[in-house]
Amino acid sequence: MSKERINIFTGHFGSGKTEVAVNFALNSASRTKKVAIVDLDIVNPYFRTADAKSELENKGIWVITPMYANTNVDVPALPPEINTLFERKDYNVILDIGGDDLGAKVLARYKDELIYQGYCMYFVVNTKRPMTDTDEKLEHMIYEIESSSGLKVTKLINNTNLLDQTNMEVVIEGHSAIKRISDKLNIPIGFVSGFADLVGGVEKEIDIEFFSLKKLIKLPWN
């Protein structure tokens, strides 16, 4: 896990950023006292951090969502409380960013402050997503997100999955692709994430930390 106070989750839209960020917040809250998660997604209309609000708040996490999240309007407004978090240095901060370069654009607004304070910017990868299923596309996506945010990706996360149809082969295949990008761009892999049924198995095959996810962003029939 990162040692930085501010952890940013970026990636291709649908890569699982929110699921990973929300679980990351819960994990942080089990180790440190003050954790805040900020929903800065200006792309996705449904399936947001706000879906897990009560679960997060039960663990004492400060959940900051745009006032229009999960309402019937589509207003890409940023929550003002984020500015407080740059001052409140006693908080560990998790920023959940919208997908692609479009979503990462919001970071440019806070770029100077983030560079000044230091950050860890994760790039969440699912190689089973159609726009990041080749090395070229992956590299291009990283380039686009860095260009639009003005920040550097500091760690990669292998979140390769097919939801309920995920198996070990899927995760390992994703890992090979991400390893190639990691070596080429010299960006370390932070961890592999996946649902709990993969615990143990993945670590046997890949020598890297496995971060177990609990499904918190649900469908009406889950």
Add this chain to the structure above:
Amino acid sequence: MGEKLLMKGNEVIAEAAIRAGCKHYFGYPITPQTEIAHYMAKKMPEVGGTFVQAESEIAAINMVYGAASAGVRVMTSSSSPGISLKQEGISYAAGAELPAVIVNIVRCGPGLGGILPAQCDYFQAVKGGGHGDYKMVVLAPSSVQELYELTVEAFNISDKYRQLTMIMGDGVLGQMMEAVEFKDQENIVNVDKPWATTGTGMKREHNTIQSIYIQPEVLEQHNKKLQEKYKLIEENEVRVESYNCEDADIIVTAFGTTARIVNNVIKMAEKEGIKVGLIRPITLWPFPVKEFEKYAEVPKAFLSVELNAGQMVEDVRLSVNGKRPVYFYGRMGGMIPSQQEILDQIKQILNK
């Protein structure tokens, strides 16, 4: 079968259309279906196709009219308010018997309503939102895999009958992600289109595409021809899925997202000793009347669960034809019924 990917419903509709040979997409962004346009904008140039973000929904449907007249596979997509804007063009294209695919990823209404999921455009889709005696084939998938298969099928049906076909999903289906497996080779039914306006080459009389017929006798003939075609579609194109209906205490009927919820309700009810059946219409028009007739006298009652104020329930009542009581339960405004809510309704009905 080919490789599995994890995709959003909206992305899959766009990918499926391209695989089905759709070379032209005209649309205008609106939540919760904008990913279709986004995907088309990225992919169409790669396959030598055309993506146009039209200046309005009205322009987009008229571009569809033009492209379909030239005999190419064409699609537009929108969500509820945008589909309302397209109604005039839809009626004209139906009158001119143009094959095209229209996608409606339904959100709440009326008016601007909201961006959350709904099924409140059932009437508009199956009873004719535009003017005149016309029908659209309306397909209602309930999973991402089915969105793929039915989108390909929509193009085949359209070409086969010179017919408008609508894919009707709701916001959940458009936005949700599921694994999807694409086929290596699509089942594309190529149909000759001697009627298309592709140029005479000075070898034949020119073709005309029109919905106007000046002589009333001729217009009546044209209308009769349309009705005969609709009858043929009713005979051949009904799609429906039934589950657990043979000796059900109650048969629930639902389409799209709502059917997915009911699937789990069946399991919950079973634990309490209640046998719940499900009839899931996949074609909303033509409506699976015969399937309801088949099971009409099996359960104590029918229950239609919808994300609206009660629309499909009218067709269920017509099909059950008074043989059993037909109840309704629905939520609106972007609210989605929970499994428990539906189970409570079932118990209430069975205790009556």
